[in-house]
Amino acid sequence: SQTIHQWPATLVQPVGSPLSLECTVEGTSNPNLYWYRQAAGRGLQLLFYSVGIGQISSEVPQNLSASRPQDRQFILSSKKLLLSDSGFYLCAWSPGGYGYTFGSGTRLTVV
Amino acid sequence: RKEVEQDPGPFNVPEGATVAFNCTYSNSASQSFFWYRQDCRKEPKLLMSVYSSGNEDGRFTAQLNRASQYISLLIRDSKLSDSATYLCVVTNSGGYQKVTFGIGTKLQVIP
Numbered sequence: 001s002q003t004i005h006q007w008p009a010t011l012v013q014p015v016g017s018p019l020s021l022e023c024t025v026e027g028t029s030n031p032n033l034y035w036y037r038q039a040a041g042r043g044l045q046l047l048f049y050s051v052g053i054g055q056i057s058s059e060v061p062q063n064l065s066a067s068r069p070q071d072r073q074f075i076l077s078s079k080k081l082l083l084s085d086s087g088f089y090l091c092a093w094s095p096g097g098y099g100y101t102f103g104s105g106t107r108l109t110v111v
Numbered sequence: 112r113k114e115v116e117q118d119p120g121p122f123n124v125p126e127g128a129t130v131a132f133n134c135t136y137s138n139s140a141s142q143s144f145f146w147y148r149q150d151c152r153k154e155p156k157l158l159m160s161v162y163s164s165g166n167e168d169g170r171f172t173a174q175l176n177r178a179s180q181y182i183s184l185l186i187r188d189s190k191l192s193d194s195a196t197y198l199c200v201v202t203n204s205g206g207y208q209k210v211t212f213g214i215g216t217k218l219q220v221i222p
Contacts, residue, residue: 043214100147100200102154105153105154
């Protein structure tokens with residue numbers, strides 16, 4: 001069966017520090033992968049999606065970036081975090097677009 | 112107008128009650144519809160898809176009204192364990208399949 005792993009679960013980072021969140025999927029190949037952010041009291045916001053290795057599309061301009069170095073690995077990064085980057089970050093995969101399976105999420109607090 | 116709108120609630124209902132949530136969407140070309148459940152500080156999980164003819168899964172019934180552009184979720188005989196936030200999800204054709212999440216409706220079932 002397919003599983004999605006995301007880490008770390010929680011993270012507290014100072015403003016201006018770098019960020020790297022990793023997501024891996026098992027049990028499937030060539031999945032569509034997504035990074036979402038959920039800010040307090042707000043809906044899920046799509047940040048990036050990828051349909052294959054090295055293929056990244058950005059939905060919202062910001063100081064975040066994403067990379068897909070391997071078929072089942074998706075990484076979210078930032079060179080310098082802002083306070084507004086705080087939120088619940090969720091990686092998701094879709095087997096061709098029908099529904100999502102989410103990772104357990106990373107709760108990021110920028111202080 | 113937001114692409115997907117939901118009443119954030121909270122809906123406080125007694126155990127055993129029937130409760131219904133609506134979700135409206137703005138794009139008449141929207142293709143697929145889902146309800147997700149999100150427990151506090153957890154990732155969203157697929158509850159059920161929504162089909163044009165309506166569909167039922169145990170105590171849960173989902174309906175789609177394309178003419179009025181809304182979907183609904185009905186929960187019968189509410190259980191304490193139904194307490195969660197229910198997210199409406201709408202997908203549109205957009206190459207990778209654009210997915211939009213509603214802000215969610217919070218349900219609290221009271222003993």
